[in-house]
Amino acid sequence: MTVKDRIKQVAPRHAREGVRGLLVRYGERTSDRRPLPDFLIIGTKRGGTTSLWRYLLRHPLVPRLFPAWNTKTSHYFEQNWARGEAWYRSHFPTQRQRDALERRHGAACRVGEAAPLYMFHPLAAERVHTLMPGARIIVLLRDPVQRAYSHWKERRTEGTEPLDFAAALAAEAQRTAGERDRLIAEPDYHSTAYDWYSYRARGRYLEHLEPWLRHFDRRQLLFVPSETLYSEPAATYGRVLDFLRLPPHELSSYDVFNDRPSRGMDEQVRAELSAYYRPYNAALAARLGMSFDWS
Incomplete structure (x- = not known):
């Protein structure tokens, strides 16, 4: 590749990053005009949160996060707590x-985010309650056996897991030793x-x-x-809309997003x-x- 070709590749990326930086700063400057969200999807990881989130975004009264590339979450209550409330509101x-959405569609809109690590x-839970005591919380719970294997497959596919599934399970306690205690002791700490x-x-x-129930x-x-979301997506979607006090809305399809089927697990x-x-x-x-x- 020539130097000229490399410049052509790098320049658009820098331009995009510059625009994103401007939008992030604009969001923070206008944070006092940005209400906190009405709902959170807090889990579970590999439990269908991406699918449910995308279904909700297809409702005319559920707007996206800001800026538009923040498609699912800010990670505020676990990874970005130190950034403060104005930064969170900026999303x-x-x-x-x-108000414009509500005038157009004649009903209240609902704003939220989906972050599977919030439950864990x-x-x-305490942070959310302190900031948003009236928020509505949605929790998807998948068969934990299937969830664990799907979680491992995701890490494996992304190249961050060198161990096979059995070895990864055996290494978990050592890999994560002390991390939960450190998260509590150091509020700004994030543990990969x-x-x-x-x-x-x-x-x-x-x-x-x-903690959420408390x-x-x-x-x-x-x-x-x-499993109910997967087998009865339309009915489950309707139940979620009712919980969020959103008017009914039918989708043309209910695709499963970010799926990693759990076939191939060792039977032992x-x-x-x-x-x-x-x-x-x-x-x-x-x-x-x-x-x-569940099994």
């Missing part, structure tokens, strides 16, 4: 934009290992949901089995994980008063 539409972060390699721990759902009224929380590993999660699943079902069709 959402202005009140003027909200030990401080996120805690996010990337928590295959088994993330499936112990109830221990991660207890801080929020049960009526503010909607729990949806991921599957059996071990199924036995491991059985008491955790039973406790979750009892606490929520729900049933889950």
Whole structure:
């Protein structure tokens, strides 16, 4: 490749980065005109959050985050807490934009974000409640055995996981040792290992949901089995809209986004994980008063 060709490649990238920087600064300067979000999708990772988020964005009263490339989340309550409230607000539409949507469609709009790590972060529930005590919280919960394997496949595909699934499960405790305690002790700390390699721990759902159940009224929380979203997408979408107090809206299709089917798992590993999660699943079902069709 010639120097001229390289310049042609680099120049547009620098131009885009410059525009993005200007938009980010504009968002922060106008943050006092940008209301906080109405809802959050907090999990679970590999549980269908991307699909549900994209369905919601197809509703005329659910605007995108700002700037437009922030398609799903700001990562504020786990990774960017130190940036402050004005930075967080900068990601959402202005009140003027909200008002325009509501005049056009004759109903209240709803603004949100989807961040699967929020459910798992030990401080996120308290942070959200302090800033947005009236927020509505949506939680997708997938069979933890399938979720763990899909999580590993994602890391493997992205080149951040050199170990096979069984070895990665065995290494998890060592890889993530002390990270949860450090997140609590150092509020501005972000742990990549805690996010990337928590295959088994993330499936112990109830221990991660207890802070949310403690801080929020049960009526503010909607729990949806991921399997129901996949098998009954239209009905589940309708239920979510009702929970968010949005008018009904039919979609022409309900594609599954970011899918990594869990075929090919070693049967011995599957059996071990199924036995491991059985008491955790039973406790979750009892606490929520729900049933889950999980292995």
